[in-house]
Every structure is written in C-alpha cells, then in structure tokens.
Amino acid sequence: MPRIEPVEPVSYDRQTDEWLAARCVEAADEEAFAEIVRRYRGPVYRLAVSVLGQAFVADAEDVAQDVLVRLHHALPSFRGNARFGTWVYRITLNQALNAKARARYRVPHVGDQALHAMRSPGVGPDERLRDEQRRQAILAGVSELPEVYQAALRLHYWLGTSVRDIADMLDVPENTVKSYLHRARRLLQGILTERGFDAR
Amino acid sequence: MHDDEMMDGLLRRAMASEAPALSPGFDAAVLRRARPRRLSRLGRIVMVTYSLAAATATAWLTRGLEPVVVGAGLTIGLSMLVVGSAYARQLVSRE
Numbered sequence: 658m659p660r661i662e663p664v665e666p667v668s669y670d671r672q673t674d675e676w677l678a679a680r681c682v683e684a685a686d687e688e689a690f691a692e693i694v695r696r697y698r699g700p701v702y703r704l705a706v707s708v709l710g711q712a713f714v715a716d717a718e719d720v721a722q723d724v725l726v727r728l729h730h731a732l733p734s735f736r737g738n739a740r741f742g743t744w745v746y747r748i749t750l751n752q753a754l755n756a757k758a759r760a761r762y763r764v765p766h767v768g769d770q771a772l773h774a775m776r777s778p779g780v781g782p783d784e785r786l787r788d789e790q791r792r793q794a795i796l797a798g799v800s801e802l803p804e805v806y807q808a809a810l811r812l813h814y815w816l817g818t819s820v821r822d823i824a825d826m827l828d829v830p831e832n833t834v835k836s837y838l839h840r841a842r843r844l845l846q847g848i849l850t851e852r853g854f855d856a857r
Numbered sequence: 858m859h860d861d862e863m864m865d866g867l868l869r870r871a872m873a874s875e876a877p878a879l880s881p882g883f884d885a886a887v888l889r890r891a892r893p894r895r896l897s898r899l900g901r902i903v904m905v906t907y908s909l910a911a912a913t914a915t916a917w918l919t920r921g922l923e924p925v926v927v928g929a930g931l932t933i934g935l936s937m938l939v940v941g942s943a944y945a946r947q948l949v950s951r952e
Contacts, residue, residue, distance in 0.1 A: 695884065698883060730892035788866065814868045842861055842865065842868065
C-alpha cells in the first residue's frame with residue numbers, strides 16, 4: 658500500500674483509490690472513507706443486484722452496506738497486489754453469492770410491482786398474458802444459468818451497464834463479457850424452447 | 858446470428874423494468890456502521906469499577922496459593938479474555 662504524503666488541504670475527489678485507502682488506515686480519516694463509499698456505492702449495489710436477481714432484489718442494499726462496512730474493516734489488509742476496484746468487486750461477489758444462497762431458503766418474492774412493470778399498451782388481454790408468461794419464463798430461465806452469466810445478463814439488459822464496466826466488475830476482459838452474453842443467450846434460448854416457448 | 862439478435866430483443870423487453878436504486882440514507886448508514894464504537898462515560902465507569910473489583914477479589918481469593926498456581930490461573934484467564942474479546946469484536950463488526 659503506498660505511503661501517503663502529508664498534503665493539506667486534502668481534495669479527496671481527485672485522489673486515487675489507493676491513496677484514500679492508505680489515508681483511512683494511517684490517519685483513520687472518515688472523509689476518505691466517505692469518498693470511497695461515494696465512488697463504489699453504485700457499482701457495488703449494481704453488482705449485488707445482478708447476482709441476487711429480481712427475486713431477491715430487496716436484499717441488495719443490505720449486501721451493499723455489508724460489503725462497504727466489511728471493506729472498511731479489511732482496509733489494513735489491502736496490499737495493493739490487485740487494483741482497489743477489483744478487490745472491492747471480489748468482496749461484493751462473494752458477499753452477494755452468500756446472501757443469495759441464504760435467501761434461497763426463503764420464498765422468492767417477485768413482487769406485484771415487477772409483474773406490472775411490463776406495460777403492453779394497446780394489446781388485448783390474451784396477448785398481454787402471453788407476453789407476461791414469456792417474460793416470466795425468460796426471467797426464470799435466466800435464474801437457471803451459471804451465476805456469472807446471470808450477473809452479466811442482468812447488468813447488461815436490466816441495469817444498462819456497459820460491457821467495459823461489466824468487465825471491470827467481473828475482472829475479465831471485455832471480449833470475455835461479450836462471450837458470456839452470447840453463450841447466455843444461446844443457453845437461454847435452449848431453455849425456452851425446451852419449455853415450449855417460441856423463442857423465435 | 859439471427860437467433861442471437863432475436864434473443865437480444867427478447868431479453869431487452871423482458872428486463873425493461875425500472876432498475877432499483879439505493880435509498881437516500883445509504884451513505885449515512887454505512888458510515889455509522891463503519892465508525893468504531895466507543896463506550897459511553899457511564900460504560901467506562903462500570904468497566905473500570907468491575908475490573909478493580911475483580912482484581913481485588915482475585916488477589917484476596919488467591920492469597921494463600923502457590924505462585925505457580927496463580928501464574929497458571931492468570932495465563933488461562935487472560936488467554937480466555939483475549940479470545941473472548943476478539944470474538945465479541947467480530948460479532949460487533951458483523952452486526
């Protein structure tokens with residue numbers, strides 16, 4: 658971890674993550690940690706949402722909080738071998754996967770809000786029902802894919818995250834993310850066809 | 858390629874619901890939980906009083922024992938204290 662130089666006044670938003678981490682550890686600087694929280698709350702939350710999925714989205718904020726609190730306690734052990742962001746996302750992935758494993762013991766709650774979020778103006782009730790059934794089949798199919806494909810699909814299609822940012826979060830090259838998305842779509846098409854939904 | 862584009866369209870439609878967002882109090886909650894917890898003034902007084910009373914009672918109760926036995930007792934007691942407080946800290950940080 659790089660040593661911090663005594664520079665005053667400190668402008669936190671221009672400092673590197675590593676500098677902020679060192680400042681938290683060496684000077685117990687709460688403002689430096691607040692800047693880390695500001696920088697990472699969004700990506701950490703999105704990554705947690707992408708792992709937990711629509712069924713357990715209500716748990717994502719708790720997971721994001723736990724990750725950042727755990728990060729605060731673990732800052733002294735950050736050695737700078739990996740990028741700070743990579744380290745944060747690794748903690749997030751582990752925490753979210755654990756939370757998902759625990760949440761599976763509860764009844765999944767795909768809320769009414771989610772069911773009504775798909776608006777189909779100008780179509781009849783039969784068609785709307787068919788659309789909704791297909792949508793539910795797609796969401797169920799996604800949740801059967803390998804975890805990393807699920808996360809990539811939800812980040813890309815639901816949360817509108819760019820391929821570059823997904824690559825950052827999952828710590829893989831951009832081409833690997835594209836390949837995840839392609840393979841996930843192919844697997845999903847197979848699942849839908851198997852269940853009698855016309856995926857064409 | 859055509860199938861892939863079609864699945865792409867299906868996924869876009871199926872996942873077109875509003876993305877969830879963090880609550881406004883998120884940062885404050887994280888900072889509150891991350892801040893080290895300190896005992897209140899009353900808590901400190903209670904802890905100091907208890908420690909003094911315990912030390913006095915221990916000295917009184919072990920006054921006739923061999924120094925080796927007292928030493929062994931202190932070693933075991935202090936080890937348990939260290940392990941117990943580390944465990945308690947871990948529980949607090951998980952909370």
